[in-house]
Amino acid sequence: MKHLKTLEFIAGVGRTGSIRKAAEALNITPSALTRKIQDFEQELGHPIFERLPQGMRLNAAGELVLRHIQNQVSDFERLRSQIADLSGVRRGHVPIACSQGFADHILPREVEAYRALFPLVSFYVQVRDHLPGVEALASYEADLALLIEPPPAPDMDILYAGHVPLCALMRSDHPLAGEGPVRLRDCLRHPIGLPDRSLAIRAPLDVALTRARATPVIAVESNSLELMRNYTLREDIISFQVSVGVPLLPELCVRPIDAKDIQPIRIVLGQLRGRTLPIASAKFADQLARSLATL
Template sequence: MNQRVLQEVALRYFMEVVRAGSVTEAASRLDVAPSAVSRQIGRLERELDTLLFERRARGMTPNAAGELLAAHARRAWLDVERVTDEILALRGLRTGEVRIAATEGFAYEFLPSMVIQFQKKWPGIHFAVDMFVQAEVARRVRDGEVDIGVTVSLSSERGLNVEHRHPSPIMAVMALDHPLASRRLVSLAQVTAYPLALPSKASTLRQLLDISCSRQGLQCDAVITSNHLYPLINYVSECHAVTFCGEAALRRRLVEGRITAVPLRDREMNERHFEVQTLAGRHLPEAVRTFVSFLREQMVEEERLGLRPPAG
């Protein structure tokens, strides 16, 4: 086997096909001819003496050998980034970049606030914070496209290391003058007696709600739905409808006094967990390592002071 092939253009083209799912789309992203991509994939397969993809009518999917090669490439490139970062640190340059994928409840207010606090001490560290659904957060961490995932999870994810985890219950969100607003706890049976403003069916939160309502024989019909959280929050602030989310997404609005959030007593609504995720087995660059430690310390301090933990 010619192992130099694993460090050349062919590998870059291979990874783009893995990401794009087809030679044509990969060629478009790389701004080269599809034939050039096909030649490089063919070269890799000849050098490694194995097929790397399952060819299908609608594209290409890496087979077991392709998955192994993709994992090697991701780790190799991440190691290059880490070494570069550590060389800069040796020269006394307190710089670096932290790439974060987060679900909506964390991306809007919780993470920007944490980044501001962090940059007061380490102003040379730059951040990229992007918002995705929960499954996409996990995928991007696993594929090395981001350094950290900040999300909620119902179960452990393959290939990920959980740097910090704690309960992240779902709460019922309503206007201050809602008939249920003064309750210490409410149940879904009580809440579903009122109009509901619900996330789209693709969200894990909605799926949990539907499962719990179905188990209890409750109607869970929405008067309004949205694939974003904040239109729903704004909607319930001006009527007697109810929506659902975690506390982190509500902190500023709770302080502003437009809405309130009441914990739900239903078992399923208390089974989510807040997680800070990184790629399993990866040696994190210094800037990423430092921010992960900072996040963990902030969470532990909030728990010590008895503050409600973030729940996106």
Template sequence: MDFKQLTAVVTVAETGSVTKAAQLLHLVQSAVTRQILGLEEELGVPLFDRSRQGMRPTAAGARLVERARRALGELERARAEISPVRGAVTGIAHVGILGGAIDLLVPPLVAVVAEKYPRIDLRISTAYSGHLREWLDTGELDLSLVYNLDDTPAVRVIPLLRDRLWVVGPPAAGLRPDQPVDVGDALLQPFIVPVPGHGLRILFDQARLSAGVEPNTVVQANSMELQKVLVKAGRGWTVLPASGVATDLAEGTLSAAPLRNPEIPRTIGLGLPRTGRTPPAVEAVATELARIIRAAVADGAWPSAQLLDR
């Protein structure tokens, strides 16, 4: 089992095709096929189901791909961290950002890393909070924003802030940041509800059950951007973190207000894997991200948020 074989098996699994994998790897198809067959012979099991629809990993192949992807990632990190420039911070930093904070945090983070740490390979992913936690656990992310998560055996969490969810409507709704709205009153409106499994849905369901009110649901949506598009199209109101609508409020394309009776709070922290020493590149990006978040709260750019003591 060697580097080329592992690269081939991962690339074929991701593309579903020896032809596409060969193109990406700048190899002839026969070379990729030999690498896969050699690995199957060594392990004594088929790694792919082959059909006219393409190549799909078997159960054994999927397990190998998962571990091979992780091993190749570590080798890539080691290569990136070996720098010929004395004192330069180098390496990969793969950051997970909650969907509601993309507009507020990603542009300044990219800018400051490019300016201060040009040799850091910055990678950014966004997903549901649950997916970000899983990627932290498996090592696919180096650090991530998470909410309502305490320390776990695999992840240490640095608490950053506490915020609350807001009700969001079109400008004509006249919602105002200084005039909270009762959950029961908000749910009388046609409502765009997060889909089951979404982190916001869990918080939303807890609040509506506490208020004893069923929402007037018109549609369920699986992303913050989709919720905002539907609100702007006049399909109803929705519930979102204040950070996710700060730009829209400034532009006047939405109106919003904090929810109360009950409030829907959440605690946001920075999660880091507990595995060994934190690489310098990850430490540098974590420091900058925390600084940007604290500045956003202090400047009022993150509405209704309160900083937490470290």
């Protein structure tokens, strides 16, 4: 797989913009790495890097080479999975990007179920909300993206789409604790915790707050749903999260926001359009889509 190693060297320099930094990461001397790149450029018949005073930068040809490298690595991973299947052993690696709302128990549960059947498959889960999650597909950093209210993305093939309610979280002894939907105006009579604008659920909340013509008392604002959920247990505030992301805790009351105030939130499982996924990722996507359909 000598050619794949050369492609790995090129990708390393493109990623770091530095021969020295890439050489350290790839465990090769800078002079040897320079020769590898020069040999490749000579064979290609065209330079792929701009040599700048501050380092190396891929030119237009280099960007095409980088996309070729990403495709080659993806194809090789798929080949390894297919060869493993010939012997009846499913191997592979599944990189997946997900919104925070799925990181608490949905994905841990699904990964556990898959690895119970195929223990030789490994996973890399990175928490990326909204646009960064879509970008992880385009950059081949993730095979799959499980996202809340993703932005329009023509390069994403949707494998599953559904809707779940946005919920109000409060302590079980909070005055609004109970069952069934709760109106947003009632929540706003109490201090609240808000997700910051990097999280997808903030946009529909902002629209609803504007429509309610209310000035909420914001006790805490954060890009961490876990922090807000844990702080909710410490003070009589109300925070917000999609239903699928909330663990079942006896001290936590979870009530859906009335649909008259905020419509259910869209959740999407997607992959890069036109890409043939490695077998392990494709099979996990099938399992995950079936599970999401039961929520």
